[in-house]
Amino acid sequence: MDKKKKIYLIGFMGSGKTSTGKKLSAILGWESIDLDKYVEVVAGKTIPEIFAEEGEAGFRKRESDALRALEAKNNCVISTGGGTACSNENIDYMLSTGYVVYLKLNPGQLKSRLVSGKVERPLLRGLDERQLLEFIKNKLESRESFYGKADIVVEGIIRDYRSVAMTIVNAMK
């Protein structure tokens, strides 16, 4: 399998996976797939509804299934959810079927980007700013070993998604 026919964007919530995925796919002329949206369409409900009705375990099962359901697709950029890469089964699956890019931001950068996006993210609901930063630090630490297995790491994106996308294109050459 040619790893370069499929790109997976991984990283913490708020790291810009979806926006970078859109830019990158436009540059390459590839399809852009948002895994969270794909899960929602298959389930016929939103992610908060899945968490509420099936728990986090139910959601994780759905996202792992969704990842594998896209196996036959090529020439696509798949923006994953923040937790998709965080099992050995999933990160190894992605590394063997595509080119994996970790969009890396530090906890402070993630916090500023996530304060306004707490409602649609069940794991962040109800946290005040201090708790949010604490949550990000702890979760990031526990996830870093999975994210760090990526083929490439792109650090510190803030707003310029096009230059992030171009960095990825150049790294793949």
Ligand code: S3P
């Ligand atoms: C999650 C990240 C979310 C979504 C779900 C769980 C996580 O995706 O998959 O709420 O565990 O980090 P984004 O990274 O697109 O916010």
